[in-house]
Amino acid sequence: MAKYIKKPVVVEAITFEEFVQFGKDNGGNIVNGMPWHFTYKGLAVTHSNDECYLIPIVGVGFYEFTPSDVLITDRFGSTNPMKKDFFESLYQEVVDTIN
Numbered sequence: 800m801a802k803y804i805k806k807p808v809v810v811e812a813i814t815f816e817e818f819v820q821f822g823k824d825n826g827g828n829i830v831n832g833m834p835w836h837f838t839y840k841g842l843a844v845t846h847s848n849d850e851c852y853l854i855p856i857v858g859v860g861f862y863e864f865t866p867s868d869v870l871i872t873d874r875f876g877s878t879n880p881m882k883k884d885f886f887e888s889l890y891q892e893v894v895d896t897i898n
Contacts, residue, residue: 808874810873810874810890811871812869812871812872812886812890814869815864818852818864818870819833819834822834822837822839822844830846831849834846839854839870843855847863850865850866851863851864851865854870854878854880856878867883868881869881869883
């Protein structure tokens with residue numbers, strides 16, 4: 800039986816804190832210092848509370864994005880949540896060696 804290794808896949812990732820800042824910087828309706836409604840990669844994001852945003856996931860419904868999560872976007876443009884500890888066990892940051 801042959802054995803296989805998974806091909807390296809580069810994904811884009813954003814933490815909860817970066818996500819909140821993105822909402823503030825990109826036209827989110829700000830209430831009490833937090834963005835309430837904004838769009839991220841074509842997804843309509845809604846504030847649930849200061850530690851939770853509701854993000855629509857195709858075929859699933861809504862995902863509760865919290866500080867313990869990372870939101871990843873794959874090479875096909877699909878955006879999906881992942882628990883931060885699981886993300887850190889699978890991925891390492893890509894260092895730009897061109898510059």
